[in-house]
Structures are given as structure tokens and as C-alpha cells.
Amino acid sequence: MQGLGLTNNQNIKYKLVRSKRKTLSLQINKKAQLIVRSPHRLSNKEIEKFICEKSEWINNKIALSQSNIVSKHRYIENEDFLYLGNLYPLILSKQIKALLFDGKSFISSIGDKEDFLKWYKSAFTKIAIPRLNYYADTFQLKYNKVRIKAQKTLWGSCSKENNINLNYLLIMAPVAVIDYVIVHELAHTVYKNHSKMFWALVASILPEYKNSIKWLKENGYKLHSL
Numbered sequence: 001m002q003g004l005g006l007t008n009n010q011n012i013k014y015k016l017v018r019s020k021r022k023t024l025s026l027q028i029n030k031k032a033q034l035i036v037r038s039p040h041r042l043s044n045k046e047i048e049k050f051i052c053e054k055s056e057w058i059n060n061k062i063a064l065s066q067s068n069i070v071s072k073h074r075y076i077e078n079e080d081f082l083y084l085g086n087l088y089p090l091i092l093s094k095q096i097k098a099l100l101f102d103g104k105s106f107i108s109s110i111g112d113k114e115d116f117l118k119w120y121k122s123a124f125t126k127i128a129i130p131r132l133n134y135y136a137d138t139f140q141l142k143y144n145k146v147r148i149k150a151q152k153t154l155w156g157s158c159s160k161e162n163n164i165n166l167n168y169l170l171i172m173a174p175v176a177v178i179d180y181v182i183v184h185e186l187a188h189t190v191y192k193n194h195s196k197m198f199w200a201l202v203a204s205i206l207p208e209y210k211n212s213i214k215w216l217k218e219n220g221y222k223l224h225s226l
């Protein structure tokens with residue numbers, strides 16, 4: 001299964017510690033930083049190659065660690081919530097039944113996690129499904145089924161059978177980022193890897209896709225603040 005981690009597959013930052021040890025080890029510390037421990041004999045190139053091969057595992061671990069250190073929402077009056085890359089305040093009002101968005105703010109009577117998850121899932125489905133079908137039809141990238149769910153470490157994935165999963169927490173990201181994740185997973189219906197040809201296909205559909213990778217790398221953890 002191909003998964004898209006919370007950070008990009010390229011330019012993974014790490015701290016290198018060389019010592020008398022015999023094997024290479026990777027560790028994610030409490031600050032969500034990658035620590036690479038290496039024997040003296042290995043060249044930087046060999047270390048880079050190893051990191052590259054393990055990038056999927058590293059990205060998932062970093063994402064998990066980041067999501068654990070992110071400050072969680074308290075659901076109080078005027079607290080800001082993300083929607084399509086912008087922040088909107090929460091207004092608490094007893095008259096409201098289910099969470100409501102009026103274009104300027106979120107309005108809720110209780111304002112809790114479940115309230116937001118439900119609203120975010122529904123909003124994401126309305127926005128993402130037509131976009132998924134638009135890109136699939138326009139670029140003839142046929143997928144089988146799509147599932148919308150919240151996930152801790154992946155923004156999306158595409159199985160061997162071309163079933164696509166999309167993480168609805170992406171509703172907090174700008175539309176360009178949602179498009180990138182959709183196109184990334186659709187490109188996996190053609191290439192089950194992250195080869196040059198895979199990235200060339202993504203770039204041919206979304207020439208600016210690197211900005212979205214950068215956005216996810218810098219802001220991805222914020223999408224786990226509920």
C-alpha cells in the first residue's frame with residue numbers, strides 16, 4: 001500500500017550522531033526530530049540512501065510524534081479553528097443544535113470534538129469527492145472505491161486494488177493541498193511507487209505541487225489539534 005505521510009519524502013531533516021556502534025539506527029525524539037546514529041565507517045551518501053529507503057516509516061513516526069505534541073483545542077469562545085487554510089473563531093450559542101459555519105465563524109451550542117469531526121467530515125466529503133472525480137475523469141486515472149476517514153499518520157493512501165483513502169482532517173488545509181493529496185493518490189493508480197515517473201505525472205497535473213508538500217510539512221501537525 002502506498003501512503004502519503006504527513007511530511008514530504010524529500011529533504012528529511014535529521015541530526016547525525018557518529019559513534020563506535022556497528023549498525024545504523026533511527027530514532028524520533030520527543031520533539032519529533034529524527035536522530036540518526038551511525039557507525040564511523042558509513043559515508044554520508046550511504047546514510048542518505050538508508051534514510052530515503054525508510055522515508056515512509058520516518059514520516060509516519062514524525063507525524064505521530066508531532067500530533068502528540070500539538071496543543072489541543074479547548075472549544076472555548078473565540079478560539080480559532082482551521083477551515084480550508086483559514087482561521088475562524090468559535091462562537092458559542094445556546095440556540096444552535098448542530099455546529100454551523102456562517103462564512104465568518106463557527107457557531108455551536110456545546111462546541112466539542114465530536115461536533116467538529118462530524119462537520120469537518122461532511123464538509124470534506126462535499127469538497128473532495130467532486131474534485132477527486134474531476135481529476136480522475138480529466139486525466140483518466142481510474143480508481144475503484146473511495147473512503148473518507150480521519151487518520152493519524154496518513155493524508156491519503158491507494159491500495160493495490162486502487163481503493164483510495166482520504167483523510168478528512170485535510171478540510172483544514174487550503175484547497176490546493178487537498179488537490180495535491182487527491183492527485184498524489186490518483187497517480188498511484190498508475191505507479192505504485194514514488195519513482196521519477198510518478199512525480200512527473202503529479203507535476204504534469206499540478207505544476208505547483210511542491211508548495212503543497214511544503215505546506216503539509218510546515219502545518220500538517222495543526223490538522224491534529226481537535
Ligand SMILES: [Zn+2]
Nearest residue numbers: 002003004184
Ligand atoms: Zn505516495
